[in-house]
Amino acid sequence: MTATTFQLTTLIADLPGVEQMTVEATQHLGLRCVADLLLHLPMRYQHTRPWQAIGPIIDATTEQATAEDHVEVRGEVVSVKRGFGRTPKVEVVIDDPTGDITLVFFNQPWIQRRLHPGQKLAAIGTPRAYRSSVQMANPTWRALDDDAVLIPPSDASDLVQIQPVYPASEAIASPRLAAVIQSCLDQAVALLEDHLTDAWRRDRNLPTLADAYLHLHRPDFDDQIASARRRLVLDELLMLQLAVMMKRHHRRTALHAQMLARTEQVQRRIESRIPFELTTAQRRVIDEIAQDLESSIPMNRLLQGDVGSGKTVVALAAMLQAVAHGKQAALVAPTELLAEQHARTLQALLRDSEVKLCLLTGSVAAARRSRLVNDIATGDVNIVVGTHAVLTEDVIFADLAIAVTDEQHRFGVRQRAALRDKSGDQLHAPHQLVMTATPIPRTLSLTIFGDLDYSVLDELPPGRTPVETVSVTAAEAHAVYDDLAQAVGRGERGYVVAAVIDESESGLVDLHSHLEWLRNGPLQHCRIEALHGRMDTDTRESIMERFRRGELDVLVATTVIEVGVDVPEATRIVIENADRFGLAQLHQLRGRVGRGSCPGRCVLIADPSTDEGQRRIEAMVETTDGFRIAERDLEIRGPGELFGARQSGIPPFRVARLPRDMELLSLARRDAEAWIDADPLLQAPEHALLRKRMLKAHGRWLGLGDVG
Ligand code: ADP
């Protein structure tokens, strides 16, 4: 291949000197072309002094008592043997003219096939005396050419060399990967065009895109790594923020919504529907929303309120503001169970009013469904409650003014805009309110939901006491259920949660066997039923209804009850295999109790097998404050997995890590805001490449296609 045909899209297979085996191994890592190699960044760096650190083997084996750092030895393989012991290991003895050393590879049985006597290799590790020999455990190693020099020349310098260590695999070790990357690095970075201007970089003292990649793959100094990383992180966050700001700008300038003026009369009528004294927080948030609704700029507001904070009536108030103007409102829920419950709650609040409300879920029979769809299209229905899938399929509203999405801790950023009405006007949009019980750390919500305005219900209705939470081991389960039986005897109600429905090899407590056990054992005097997502709606409804009315004492359920189920009389929840649930999930489950004036109690049964599981349990016992839980979740898991971020379609960060890179996020946000203010569609010629790359990264999930 000639230099002129080399491109970033050139396949690894077409690079000179790369064998088939390497090509396949890189493919397994998801690497196909030169650009993929560039983007495959080192996970850490190893500092070696190339020759000074490479001693003859005799030095490594005699100085090992003081060897703290890694040293490199080079030798010829003498023998390759499988070793014995609890962990599978392969022992490889290498020698040079001065002595020998044993390399011990734990849990890497394939080494036995890879190495053979006579082969030369370099190994980096820490030598340690073991019995009569000197060993290096799990060294990094690479094959050397047959004519490689084993003992360093006498004039070796003591320059420190920084070696990148790459995420690698069984099939290809980091040094081999490094060699492939190095072989095309100079050519590759020469092709990189920077999408940020020289002025921007100079102001922030950051390298070009080309230098950033060069320095990460081949650093001369540690400082270079730090500033290269800074450049790429800022870059990545900037792209995201630009996309989000562009979307925001579009919404605020191009789109328009119904103006729903709030008169005193409307307000009184709305308030008369609410059977209790609103909390100060509810009042404030209802006001914030009402103001948004008066404007022709489509509202895009995120309402955060911990479980039980009373989001439903806030949603009702917002929807009634639309209904008062003869427009329609929709409430979208993540599960049928929750949609059913919302419909029931709202019906009760709207009893004897003119407002027509309907429930539309996947379980509604075809004939009824088509009638409802028709009523929605003609405007005969004012408020539609339904599940996501159902409300987006073929449901066209006559005049939809507001869509409320109750997502609990699931986010569906992508689906949010999908509700349609008949206006046929592309630029017409309903007001949107997204409610979540997941307290997103403020910092994170800014990043991901930068396009959202933000309200918080930071106050629980009066009379609530925090749920008491304890954790016990499986061995103590019996006592827990005896206690539950006693509580039931006093008239309390409770939930028992199992992680799986059917018995399986997982060893997890399953709903069916557990129900049997409870029925015949500790809860034999209780009225008890199962509840799970595989039941048909009628069965589920009737069980929920019986539980609500107090005709059942205990529900043995899967996580179907995690979202939104509201039975204020339930005071107890027992969660089996609690370490298997995510923290947000546990917090939601716990939120099922302590919703009324009676104090709630949550028991987590677990014998955590992982450190993370243990930490989740500890966090739950430690606090009932949703915001603290969310912060802990962020610490334990990192934001990648957080709050179903993946489902939302937000591309995962490649280099940025939050909350570690928070400071850079603020910088990115400031820049993005200023740029979009000055050039809303990034149409300036110097932004052309930036715009192209930004749309490629974020255009789809944010639905920026319509922005231009
Ligand atoms: P969530 O925010 O979890 O959706 P809900 O809207 O389901 O909370 O409200 C939880 C419970 O608290 C419901 O039974 C509701 O009727 C009740 N509630 C809400 N607001 C108040 C209030 N201001 N005073 C008393 N009870 C309230």
Ligand code: MG
């Ligand atoms: Mg709710």
